[in-house]
Amino acid sequence: MALIGYGRVSTADQHLDIQEKQLLTAGCERIYMEKLSGTLASRPELDRALDHLRAGDILVITRLDRLGRSVKNLIDISERLRQGDIALRVVEQGIDSTTSEGRMFFHMLAAVAEFEHDLIVARTKDGLEAARARGMKGGRKPKLTQTGIQQARAMYDAVDERGKRLHTVQAIADTLRVSRGVIYRVLSEDVVA
Incomplete structure (x- = not known):
């Protein structure tokens, strides 16, 4: 010692x-x-x-x-x-x-x-709830706006006279400057990407 x-x-x-x-x-x-x-x-x-x-x-x-x-x-x-x-x-x-x-x-x-840690957690939770009550959303901004989502779906649904798709998922992603994963999510769900 x-x-x-x-x-x-x-x-x-x-x-x-x-x-x-x-x-x-x-x-x-x-x-x-x-x-x-x-x-x-x-x-x-x-x-x-x-x-x-x-x-x-x-x-x-x-x-x-x-x-x-x-x-x-x-x-x-x-x-x-x-x-x-x-x-x-x-x-x-x-x-x-x-x-x-x-x-x-x-x-x-x-x-x-x-106690100090618990206070910080409680204040953070209260702050997030107050922000939500004011209409603010948490998390990151969506990759696509509602207009972009509609454009992606319209491009995907566009077909020629034989029923063949005019745009690949990659082409849609490139046009909208997002990843293919975002396009797949938009096409498979009714969510904001």
Whole structure:
């Protein structure tokens, strides 16, 4: 079991000294310090720390806001740790996922993530229903308009005096600039292609 520390500053004018001292006091064998601003999308030192951790290890941070920039980001990282059987210890906030209280905290985070997902699903469903109520249709636009469908059927039904078709399905598709499959669907069903 190794104690691996991670520290990060939010702005370029902040210093890592206090965090580093707290992580050393907590017994960290190795410390990864993000010296760049926390507004950057990539955090190479966090990636290195997470790659270094093995099952049974503990990631030590000074505060939760040093690990994640948002609740979702924090939940994603804590889930990655949980899946890797890696504990998390937050020095200033007294959170330790090796204790029952710490595990409860992370179960609550997982519940918040599930709740957030359910809210997104519900809002999406409500939005689609509202759009349908306003007459909007979902999905992609039809390949052929109603006029194109009528033209395809008329071309297909056109025969010469001996009853031979004047247009092949490929010729109809080429004329209307669609695939043969679209033409076959139009001819076989009363649907919009």
